[in-house]
Amino acid sequence: MSEIISQSGLRQLVADRIAAGTIVSGPTQVKPKLVLYAVLGSPDDLLLEGFVRPDNSIKECVFPKQEELYGYRIQGNNIELTDGLTNDDLTNDDAPVPKQLVVAARPCDAAALPILDHIFNWDFKDEFYNRRRAATTVVTLACDSHGENCFCTSVGLHPAAERGSDAMLFELGDGSYEVRCITDKGRALFDGKTEESDKVGRADAGPEKKFDPETVRAFVDQHFEDPFWSQHALTCVGCGVCAFTCPTCHCFDIVDAGPSAGNARYRTWDSCQFPMFTAHASGHNPRAGQPSRQRQRILHKFSIYPNKFGEILCTGCGNCTRNCPEGIGVLTVATEIDHG
Amino acid sequence: MDNANANANVYKPDLMEVVSVRQQTPDVKSLSLRFIDPERARSFSFQVGQFGIFSAFGYGESTFNICSSSNWKDRIEFCFRKVGRVTEALWKTEEHDVVGFRGPYGNGYPMDVWKGHDLVFLGGGIAMPPIRCAVWYALENRADYGEITIVYGARSVADLVYVDELDEWAKHERVRVVRCVDPGGETPDWKGEIGFVPHVFERAQVQSKDPVVLVIGPPIMIKNTLPILDKMGVTPASVYTSIENRMKCGIGKCGRCNVGPIYICKDGPVLTMEQLQQLPADY
Ligand SMILES: Cc1cc2nc3c(=O)[nH]c(=O)nc-3n(C[C@H](O)[C@H](O)[C@H](O)COP(=O)(O)OP(=O)(O)OC[C@H]3O[C@@H](n4cnc5c(N)ncnc54)[C@H](O)[C@@H]3O)c2cc1C
Numbered sequence: 100m101s102e103i104i105s106q107s108g109l110r111q112l113v114a115d116r117i118a119a120g121t122i123v124s125g126p127t128q129v130k131p132k133l134v135l136y137a138v139l140g141s142p143d144d145l146l147l148e149g150f151v152r153p154d155n156s157i158k159e160c161v162f163p164k165q166e167e168l169y170g171y172r173i174q175g176n177n178i179e180l181t182d183g184l185t186n187d188d189l190t191n192d193d194a195p196v197p198k199q200l201v202v203a204a205r206p207c208d209a210a211a212l213p214i215l216d217h218i219f220n221w222d223f224k225d226e227f228y229n230r231r232r233a234a235t236t237v238v239t240l241a242c243d244s245h246g247e248n249c250f251c252t253s254v255g256l257h258p259a260a261e262r263g264s265d266a267m268l269f270e271l272g273d274g275s276y277e278v279r280c281i282t283d284k285g286r287a288l289f290d291g292k293t294e295e296s297d298k299v300g301r302a303d304a305g306p307e308k309k310f311d312p313e314t315v316r317a318f319v320d321q322h323f324e325d326p327f328w329s330q331h332a333l334t335c336v337g338c339g340v341c342a343f344t345c346p347t348c349h350c351f352d353i354v355d356a357g358p359s360a361g362n363a364r365y366r367t368w369d370s371c372q373f374p375m376f377t378a379h380a381s382g383h384n385p386r387a388g389q390p391s392r393q394r395q396r397i398l399h400k401f402s403i404y405p406n407k408f409g410e411i412l413c414t415g416c417g418n419c420t421r422n423c424p425e426g427i428g429v430l431t432v433a434t435e436i437d438h439g
Numbered sequence: 440m441d442n443a444n445a446n447a448n449v450y451k452p453d454l455m456e457v458v459s460v461r462q463q464t465p466d467v468k469s470l471s472l473r474f475i476d477p478e479r480a481r482s483f484s485f486q487v488g489q490f491g492i493f494s495a496f497g498y499g500e501s502t503f504n505i506c507s508s509s510n511w512k513d514r515i516e517f518c519f520r521k522v523g524r525v526t527e528a529l530w531k532t533e534e535h536d537v538v539g540f541r542g543p544y545g546n547g548y549p550m551d552v553w554k555g556h557d558l559v560f561l562g563g564g565i566a567m568p569p570i571r572c573a574v575w576y577a578l579e580n581r582a583d584y585g586e587i588t589i590v591y592g593a594r595s596v597a598d599l600v601y602v603d604e605l606d607e608w609a610k611h612e613r614v615r616v617v618r619c620v621d622p623g624g625e626t627p628d629w630k631g632e633i634g635f636v637p638h639v640f641e642r643a644q645v646q647s648k649d650p651v652v653l654v655i656g657p658p659i660m661i662k663n664t665l666p667i668l669d670k671m672g673v674t675p676a677s678v679y680t681s682i683e684n685r686m687k688c689g690i691g692k693c694g695r696c697n698v699g700p701i702y703i704c705k706d707g708p709v710l711t712m713e714q715l716q717q718l719p720a721d722y
Pocket residue numbers: 375378379380381382490499500501502503504505517518519520521522523524525526527565568569682683684685686708
């Protein structure tokens with residue numbers, strides 16, 4: 100037996116959550132040819148078919164692009180630390196965290212969350228991330244197709260992978276979905292919303308394996324100084340789109356908004372692809388050119404992170420290659436390494 | 440790890456009052472700070488060699504070594520060169536102003552492991568602050584350490600920091616202080632050596648059995664020092680440095696300070712040459 104929900108039932112569930120004050124995000128057509136995960140104003144904004152995956156990721160639900168860490172007041176030479184200025188800020192330890200629901204996430208997005216849990220919790224605990232994460236329910240829609248840049252199967256995932264999801268939806272082909280609840284959060288969300296059925300949903304078989312991550316790891320570990328990086332990354336323009344649209348890239352900066360913005364300190368997304376990321380005050384920059392920055396991205400994802408936390412820092416979503424103006428990204432580089 | 444409250448905002452700084460300001464050189468100042476919260480002042484402790492993330496409110500945060508001794512319970516000090524946004528703002532702070540502090544972070548010097556050894560400190564330019572804390576600590580625990588040699592140089596006489604303390608250290612028994620400036624950086628009344636730190640150190644003919652060496656300075660200085668230490672029979676495991684990869688969070692999250700498999704803010708900034716030689720040249 101299985102549990103199913105109709106598409107209208109799913110949209111009704113979204114409408115109910117929005118009405119209850121939950122911040123609901125899901126794939127939306129923001130303009131022709133551009134689908135992004137975004138906060139849904141209405142259940143009709145939710146796009147459920149006709150695209151491979153959104154061009155951004157759900158990490159922004161737990162790790163926003165810009166997040167207030169605390170505010171402060173400057174009076175003469177006295178400083179007073181304050182809570183944040185924005186309404187949804189988490190700077191006050193006791194502030195309620197807004198409930199969030201992500202609908203129709205892709206498995207390669209959901210899987211990124213448990214991978215990110217490591218970095219935000221080893222040693223020091225990042226409660227901004229943890230509190231948003233605890234308040235978020237992820238409902239994943241198994242993929243019914245894959246694009247040319249998808250490579251989840253090369254990094255241990257697949258179109259029906261459950262990792263990081265609270266519930267999974269599988270298309271039944273008749274406008275309804277099979278619902279498989281994985282966690283208590285998922286069960287609570289769908290409680291009383293589904294019907295019993297004998298239909299079983301299916302997912303796409305996924306892309307063929309495109310490279311072996313072990314080969315990539317061995318190569319980056321042994322080819323720190325290597326012409327390969329210039330040959331394959333000289334065209335990189337350093338825009339950082341790869342990192343910003345990546346579900347697992349998590350580098351950040353800490354900056355002051357300054358008096359004109361009301362005095363608060365924020366963390367903002369950052370990227371190892373930017374020249375200033377590693378520039379020392381002396382002017383020395385250990386990663387002086389774009390090839391060394393590309394090397395760092397591959398090194399971090401396939402060697403540093405797995406060595407430290409036991410997992411590859413990549414879910415094979417393909418966004419970094421899909422969105423790169425130069426067609427670089429992990430898929431291109433890793434396949435060159437494996438097939439080179 | 441200083442994270443007693445499980446829900447604590449790990450990015451929120453402590454507030455510290457500026458107790459005194461000293462201009463060290465035309466572009467270097469040092470600040471002495473005390474915690475405004477008396478409870479924090481009582482509970483705070485650190486190890487020499489650790490660093491803090493200091494903030495100028497309205498401008499941002501920057502990373503500096505704590506350059507005071509961990510035995511000084513009433514204050515912490517740091518010393519900075521004016522190079523950019525935050526340091527320009529810190530430059531303008533005066534007594535009784537308030538700055539932010541997060542820390543202490545990083546590993547610090549293994550002062551216990553160094554016990555029983557002669558100590559050699561080699562520093563260039565703004566590298567004096569992270570050496571200074573270890574020198575004071577060793578002098579305050581004098582019986583624990585052998586002969587102490589300090590070779591400190593800067594581009595010019597005007598660029599030397601903590602000059603009065605160099606004189607003070609030299610008065611201690613079994614302490615030798617060698618000062619130098621780069622050729623051309625001397626003044627007519629300069630009484631110290633002329634030359635680069637590695638050469639001056641070689642000329643100083645330090646006779647030491649199995650010393651621990653702390654060398655901090657620009658990469659070229661460190662590079663030219665290593666062969667000399669090698670000739671003296673000092674192994675890379677006994678040579679320490681403190682590296683300055685750009686940092687933001689200081690707590691192993693923001694990804695900025697990676698060198699190969701390690702996060703310098705957590706596993707550094709103090710590394711032995713042996714450890715450093717195993718890392719990719721990403722620092
Ligand atoms: C562990 C550690 C310990 C340290 N200890 C000390 C210490 O004890 N004393 C000390 O003086 N320093 C120390 N440093 C270095 C110190 O952190 C930096 O000097 C400081 O962060 C500079 O901050 P800033 O905001 O003033 O400079 P920034 O404004 O960040 O500028 C730094 C440098 O980058 C350049 N720059 C800035 N923006 C750009 C741009 N857009 N394009 C090109 N160049 C740019 C500036 O000209 C300047 O040279 C330490 C660093 C580390 C990691």
